[in-house]
Structures are given as structure tokens and as C-alpha cells.
Amino acid sequence: MAATVITITSGKGGVGKTTTTANLSVALAAQGKKVVAIDADIGLRNLDVVLGLENRIVYDLVDVVEGVCRLRQAMIKDKRVNELYLIPAAQSRDKTAVTPQDMIELTDQLRDEFDFILIDSPAGIEQGFKNAIAPADRVLIVTTPEMSAVRDADRIIGLIESEEKGPGDLIINRLRIDMVRRGDMLGTDDVIDVLAINLIGIVPDDEAIIVSTNRGRPVTLENHSQAGQAFKNIARRVMGENVPFIKLEEDDTFFKRLSRKLGIRN
Amino acid sequence: MDRITIKGTSDGLIVYLGAGAWSRLMEELEAHLSQKASFFKGGRVALHVGPRRLTTPQLESVGELLIRHNVSLWAIESDSPSTQSAAAELGLEVSLSPRQVTDWTARILPQGNSLVIQRTLRSGQVINHPGHVVIIGDVNPGAEIRAGGSVVVWGRLRGMVHAGLGEEGIKAVVCALQFSPTQLRISSLIARSPAEDDSRDNLPEMASVQNNQIVAEAWQK
Numbered sequence: 001m002a003a004t005v006i007t008i009t010s011g012k013g014g015v016g017k018t019t020t021t022a023n024l025s026v027a028l029a030a031q032g033k034k035v036v037a038i039d040a041d042i043g044l045r046n047l048d049v050v051l052g053l054e055n056r057i058v059y060d061l062v063d064v065v066e067g068v069c070r071l072r073q074a075m076i077k078d079k080r081v082n083e084l085y086l087i088p089a090a091q092s093r094d095k096t097a098v099t100p101q102d103m104i105e106l107t108d109q110l111r112d113e114f115d116f117i118l119i120d121s122p123a124g125i126e127q128g129f130k131n132a133i134a135p136a137d138r139v140l141i142v143t144t145p146e147m148s149a150v151r152d153a154d155r156i157i158g159l160i161e162s163e164e165k166g167p168g169d170l171i172i173n174r175l176r177i178d179m180v181r182r183g184d185m186l187g188t189d190d191v192i193d194v195l196a197i198n199l200i201g202i203v204p205d206d207e208a209i210i211v212s213t214n215r216g217r218p219v220t221l222e223n224h225s226q227a228g229q230a231f232k233n234i235a236r237r238v239m240g241e242n243v244p245f246i247k248l249e250e251d252d253t254f255f256k257r258l259s260r261k262l263g264i265r266n
Numbered sequence: 267m268d269r270i271t272i273k274g275t276s277d278g279l280i281v282y283l284g285a286g287a288w289s290r291l292m293e294e295l296e297a298h299l300s301q302k303a304s305f306f307k308g309g310r311v312a313l314h315v316g317p318r319r320l321t322t323p324q325l326e327s328v329g330e331l332l333i334r335h336n337v338s339l340w341a342i343e344s345d346s347p348s349t350q351s352a353a354a355e356l357g358l359e360v361s362l363s364p365r366q367v368t369d370w371t372a373r374i375l376p377q378g379n380s381l382v383i384q385r386t387l388r389s390g391q392v393i394n395h396p397g398h399v400v401i402i403g404d405v406n407p408g409a410e411i412r413a414g415g416s417v418v419v420w421g422r423l424r425g426m427v428h429a430g431l432g433e434e435g436i437k438a439v440v441c442a443l444q445f446s447p448t449q450l451r452i453s454s455l456i457a458r459s460p461a462e463d464d465s466r467d468n469l470p471e472m473a474s475v476q477n478n479q480i481v482a483e484a485w486q487k
Contacts, residue, residue, distance in 0.1 A: 151389050154406050158388030162348040164319070194406055194424075196386060 007136035011152030013123030021120035027235035029084035033115040041122040045089035052216020062090035100134030107135040139168035145186040169200035201234035299335040312341035445471035
């Protein structure tokens with residue numbers, strides 16, 4: 001079994017890298033794959049919180065690299081799905097505690113045992129990004145439909161190309177179809193028009209994400225969330241399946257909009 | 267010391283760098299330069315680096331090493347796209363055969379000293395070139411081209427272009443299939459795109475200097 005190392009990155013912060021990493025990890029594991037998620041955001045760790053595993057951290061990525069513990073000891077098993085492990089980032093150190101070579105060696109130790117190794121990259125284009133990208137076989141670039149996020153994604157794609165890691169695949173996160181229709185938000189076509197890379201998923205803006213992040217329970221574990229379904233589809237596309245894109249419809253009927261205006265919850 | 271091979275051609279010397287650690291190769295190159303100082307002195311050198319991936323700072327340091335021995339670096343030949351773009355950023359030639367330009371190209375670009383880049387320039391990527399620059403691909407917002415001569419974009423131009431930095435000055439032109447640069451400079455003149463004008467976005471246009479002003483016009487024959 002030779003794992004595929006997938007790095008999730010974006011350039012800009014706050015566009016949903018960690019949420020994407022968490023949900024894809026869960027979705028891939030739910031498909032019966034053996035998955036390990038690595039938080040490469042040393043000093044600003046988050047993936048453990050989003051996965052709800054924060055209180056189980058004993059050792060972290062830097063401990064492994066520095067030989068304080070064995071690799072196995074730093075791997076936290078997520079009990080809600082079959083084969084999902086998390087290697088958390090250190091919170092008290094910074095990006096310079098790890099080198100790109102360390103990341104390559106670490107993932108090489110895991111490759112034989114797993115199907116997928118997902119790396120959650122920090123924002124930015126400095127050392128942390130370079131660490132996260134070094135072992136990658138594939139790169140997923142997350143952006144939101146905003147000019148500034150698209151600009152940063154474009155910069156990141158340029159850097160990934162110069163590292164010869166291919167242009168990568170694009171995830172457009174937090175799309176609001178109602179705003180796109182009104183012409184107030186960039187649409188999928190506008191984003192693809194600039195970035196010109198393969199689109200692997202569109203995730204609608206969904207309040208359930210915020211709730212799930214706070215609870216440490218990724219939306220992919222729920223059955224009824226639109227965003228969760230989108231992440232499940234991305235996971236299947238990552239596995240090589242040809243899954244058609246969900247047609248994003250406003251779930252708003254006239255009456256729902258009216259009742260919201262009147263302050264009636266539904 | 268046989269990882270470095272040196273050949274003389276009508277275009278000057280070509281130094282072939284073989285495999286091995288980059289720092290070691292640099293030491294060996296320095297040894298060659300000091301041993302055969304009279305042979306190298308005042309000459310110009312093209313480096314052939316094969317598939318090796320080199321960064322802009324690495325290329326700069328080779329350039330400085332050569333200059334210390336009175337040799338100038340004018341071209342890098344490499345199969346690696348990242349090395350080629352690093353070389354292009356420093357304004358170095360990326361092909362060793364600039365003299366094989368066909369007559370047809372020469373008619374359009376009289377100086378023949380042009381750089382052709384066949385990919386999309388993304389945000390943060392900068393091209394510096396003393397001659398003309400031809401991009402076959404898009405120039406995205408946040409990308410920059412600085413050219414001594416004219417700039418031709420066979421694609422969408424949405425980044426920043428500064429043409430005419432060299433002798434050609436205000437005779438330089440900038441054209442693109444879809445012309446909406448963030449900012450356009452020719453020689454010392456600056457212009458920016460009109461705020462929102464979707465009507466003309468899809469037509470090829472050419473900008474040139476007329477009466478000391480940059481003017482963009484539909485590109486028609």
C-alpha cells in the first residue's frame with residue numbers, strides 16, 4: 001500500500017483549509033480508506049480542535065521530528081470512523097522547528113501503512129508552507145469566491161508550479177449561489193477564468209460548518225448537511241471516481257425568504 | 267574535476283555542469299576560473315545545467331562568481347521550467363541559439379532579442395528582460411512584466427506591464443488578445459485601465475504612445 005500525500009493549502013488565511021482537511025479526512029476514512037491527517041500549522045494548531053481530538057494530545061509533530069517520542073505515540077486515533085489518525089501540530093513552537101526534509105522523512109515512514117496522508121498547510125508562503133508542500137504528491141488549493149483569496153490562490157499555484165508539484169486541483173469554498181445570481185459574488189466561472197486549473201469541488205456556504213467546528217464534529221459525519229455532501233463528493237473525486245457536481249440551488253423559496261424577513265424561524 | 271566541461275563556440279564559451287552537489291560544483295567552477303584565468307578573461311559564458319532546478323539566488327551567485335573573474339553570464343540552458351523562469355527573471359537568455367531566429371520573427375521584432383514564455387504568469391511572478399517579451403498564455407493580476415522593448419501577450423493581460431525600459435523607449439508597444447492590464451507603463455508614462463468597461467474587454471488591443479500619452483486602440487488590420 002503506497003499512500004498518496006495530499007497537501008491542502010490556500011495562501012490566504014481563513015478560507016477553510018483546516019475545515020477542508022478535517023472533512024476530507026473523515027470522508028475518505030468513511031469510504032474505508034486508511035487516513036492520517038497531519039497539522040503542519042505549528043504554533044497555531046487547529047485541526048485537532050475541528051476534529052474534536054484536542055483533549056487527547058500527548059505528543060505532537062515536533063516531538064516526533066525531535067525524537068522525543070515514536071511516530072506511533074503522536075498518532076491520535078479518531079474513534080468515530082474506522083481508520084483515521086491525527087498527528088497534531090505543536091502549539092508552543094514555530095514553523096522553524098521542522099524542515100521540509102523532516103516532513104518528507106515523516107511521510108515516508110507512513111506511506112506503507114496508509115492510503116492517504118493529508119497535510120493541513122498554514123496560511124502564507126513562508127517556511128510553514130514549504131514544509132507542508134515538500135512531501136506532497138498532490139495539492140488541493142482552497143479559495144473562497146473573493147478577489148483577495150483568488151489572488152493569493154494564484155500566487156500559491158505559481159509557487160507550486162515552480163516546485164514542480166503540478167498546478168493542483170481547486171476547491172471553491174463558501175459559495176453563496178444567491179449572491180452569485182445577484183451578481184454580488186464571483187461565480188465558479190469567474191474564479192476558474194483567472195486560475196485556469198482543474199476544479200475538484202464546490203462547497204456551499206453553510207452555517208452547519210460553524211456549529212460543527214465549535215463542537216469538534218466535522219459536518220461530513222452528519223447526513224443532512226449540504227457542505228458535508230460536497231466534501232464527501234470531493235473525497236470520492238480524490239479517489240478517482242467521476243462524481244457529477246451538485247447543482248447548487250437556493251433552498252430559499254419565496255415563503256422561506258418572507259418568513260425570514262418576518263423573523264419566523266424555519 | 268570532470269563534472270565540469272567547457273566548450274568554445276561562436277557564441278562564446280559554454281560551461282556544462284554535471285551532477286553532484288551544487289556547492290561542490292561552484293567550488294570546482296571557481297577552481298577552473300582561477301587556473302585558466304587568461305583563457306576566461308573578458309569572455310562571456312553560457313551555463314548548461316541540464317535538468318537541475320536552480321533558484322534565482324543560486325543563479326545570481328553564479329553570476330557574481332563569474333563577474334569576480336571578469337566573465338559575464340549571458341544565458342542559462344536548462345530542461346527545468348523553474349530554472350528557466352529563474353533565469354528569465356534575471357534577464358538571462360534561456361536558449362543558446364538566439365541567432366537562429368527566422369526572418370519572419372525578425373521582421374516583427376527587429377532586435378531579435380526576445381524572450382518567449384509559454385505559460386501563464388501568475389500573481390507574484392515577475393519577468394525582467396532587456397528585449398521584447400512574448401507571453402503565450404495569460405498574465406494574471408499581480409504578475410509583472412518589465413521589458414526593454416515591446417510586450418505581446420497571446421492571451422489575457424490583467425497584470426502590470428512596463429514596456430520600453432530600454433533604448434526603444436516610447437516606441438515600444440504593448441498588445442494582448444484581451445487587454446485589461448491593472449496598470450500599463452511605457453517608458454516613463456503611466457496609464458491605468460478605465461474602471462469598468464466590459465464592452466471592449468474581449469477585443470484584441472494595442473497600446474502605444476501618441477502625443478506623449480498612452481493610447482489603447484482596437485487591434486485591427
